[in-house]
Amino acid sequence: MARTNSNYDKLAAGYLFPEITRRTDLFLENNPDVTLMKLGIGNTTEPLTPSVIRGLHEGVDRLAHVETYTGYTVNYGDVPIRKAISGYYQKLGVTADINEIFVSDGAKPDSGNIQSIFCTDSIVAVQDPAYPVYVDTNVIAGRTGAFIPETRQYERMVYMPCHEENGFFPALPEQKVDLIYICSPNNPTGTVATRSQLEAFIRYAIANKAVIVFDAAYAAFIQDPGLPRSIYEIEDAKKCAIEINSFSKMAGFTGVRLGWTVVPMDLVTENAASGKVNRMWERRMNTFFNGPSNIVQLGGIAALSDQGQRECRQLVDYYMNNARIIRDGLTEIGLKVYGGKNAPYVWLKTPSQMTSWAFFDKLLEETHVVGTPGSGFGPSGEGFFRLSAFGHTEDISKAVRNIKENLRL
Numbered sequence: 001m002a003r004t005n006s007n008y009d010k011l012a013a014g015y016l017f018p019e020i021t022r023r024t025d026l027f028l029e030n031n032p033d034v035t036l037m038k039l040g041i042g043n044t045t046e047p048l049t050p051s052v053i054r055g056l057h058e059g060v061d062r063l064a065h066v067e068t069y070t071g072y073t074v075n076y077g078d079v080p081i082r083k084a085i086s087g088y089y090q091k092l093g094v095t096a097d098i099n100e101i102f103v104s105d106g107a108k109p110d111s112g113n114i115q116s117i118f119c120t121d122s123i124v125a126v127q128d129p130a131y132p133v134y135v136d137t138n139v140i141a142g143r144t145g146a147f148i149p150e151t152r153q154y155e156r157m158v159y160m161p162c163h164e165e166n167g168f169f170p171a172l173p174e175q176k177v178d179l180i181y182i183c184s185p186n187n188p189t190g191t192v193a194t195r196s197q198l199e200a201f202i203r204y205a206i207a208n209k210a211v212i213v214f215d216a217a218y219a220a221f222i223q224d225p226g227l228p229r230s231i232y233e234i235e236d237a238k239k240c241a242i243e244i245n246s247f248s249k250m251a252g253f254t255g256v257r258l259g260w261t262v263v264p265m266d267l268v269t270e271n272a273a274s275g276k277v278n279r280m281w282e283r284r285m286n287t288f289f290n291g292p293s294n295i296v297q298l299g300g301i302a303a304l305s306d307q308g309q310r311e312c313r314q315l316v317d318y319y320m321n322n323a324r325i326i327r328d329g330l331t332e333i334g335l336k337v338y339g340g341k342n343a344p345y346v347w348l349k350t351p352s353q354m355t356s357w358a359f360f361d362k363l364l365e366e367t368h369v370v371g372t373p374g375s376g377f378g379p380s381g382e383g384f385f386r387l388s389a390f391g392h393t394e395d396i397s398k399a400v401r402n403i404k405e406n407l408r409l
């Protein structure tokens with residue numbers, strides 16, 4: 001008799017985006033003439049750059065001729081794309097050998113799948129608030145107990161609160177944990193970890209034989225040259241950290257799909273000497289994945305070329321200008337805002353201690369702007385609200401204007 005994975009029944013936080021849709025649809029039913037402005041979802045809107053388009057076209061053309069046709073690629077990306085990613089790290093002053101780089105169809109799948117090479121009773125620590133994938137995939141894998149409605153936490157999961165007092169970067173866990181997820185620049189708070197903050201986590205991880213899963217999907221948005229774009233810019237990180245990154249936000253590949261994971265040879269765990277974790281991830285890719293699209297790999301190589309990177313920077317600048325418009329507009333009307341300086345998300349404190357959902361309704365009704373309630377990213381997100389800078393500048397400006405004119409504070 002087949003039985004399903006009952007861990008799925010524990011998932012509670014999954015209601016966030018469906019609930020946004022439900023409330024938005026209900027509002028539209030009652031107000032059919034209103035055009036909503038959506039600053040809720042972290043999805044890119046601007047076209048791919050000329051270099052990337054040329055790369056993708058070349059990928060298609062190669063498939064048209066018997067001399068250049070290719071079928072399956074290496075299950076974790078062909079050598080040229082891994083060399084290009086190795087070159088990306090070189091520019092950051094970091095060495096990542098092509099044997100340490102695994103190319104995939106995105107950072108979300110990688111950040112969800114990485115837990116599968118760790119033991120089921122690992123204690124997992126997450127930033128609170130965090131990208132929901134880290135929590136949910138560990139719930140599904142059975143590393144947590146039930147969701148406790150009073151605390152809005154899963155049993156056995158270690159939540160590392162990120163709030164105004166600690167600048168939205170957590171203190172080290174008080175207890176011994178095994179797996180630590182850090183996202184920097186962070187989605188949803190828009191905060192970037194400093195070198196010394198990462199140093200402290202690296203020291204903790206080495207002392208406790210813990211592994212850090214570092215999600216750098218927004219690294220390209222860092223403007224401040226003093227902030228690390230890769231955890232490997234910090235000494236000894238290769239002994240304890242796996243880094244995940246993506247072309248999605250850097251190059252507008254959200255629909256194209258391409259990402260990568262670095263598993264250093266030096267990484268060790270309690271029961272794995274150097275090289276073992278790397279071979280396990282290789283094995284996992286070989287067993288569960290058949291390689292990223294050959295066409296897309298050529299688009300990725302083009303995005304990482306010197307010209308491609310210049311174009312990607314323009315794309316990033318476009319969204320960062322949107323972030324500035326949101327920040328400035330909200331600050332002008334007296335709202336307290338964080339993030340948006342080195343990340344495409346603005347994290348605002350709700351006025352008058354409103355709950356995140358109450359502010360969602362207020363913003364929707366008074367200004368017709370849809371955002372994302374902070375509480376959907378974890379209990380410490382309560383009282384905060386995320387606005388995304390991904391969108392056409394005209395739409396973002398209009399939304400900010402509407403907020404300035406119509407939000408009753």
Ligand SMILES: *Cc1c(COP(=O)(O)O)cnc(C)c1O
Nearest residue numbers: 106107108131187217246248259
């Ligand atoms: C958008 C995003 C990603 C990117 O995922 P892809 O699957 O590469 O599109 C990864 N991590 C975080 C935190 C994100 O917000």
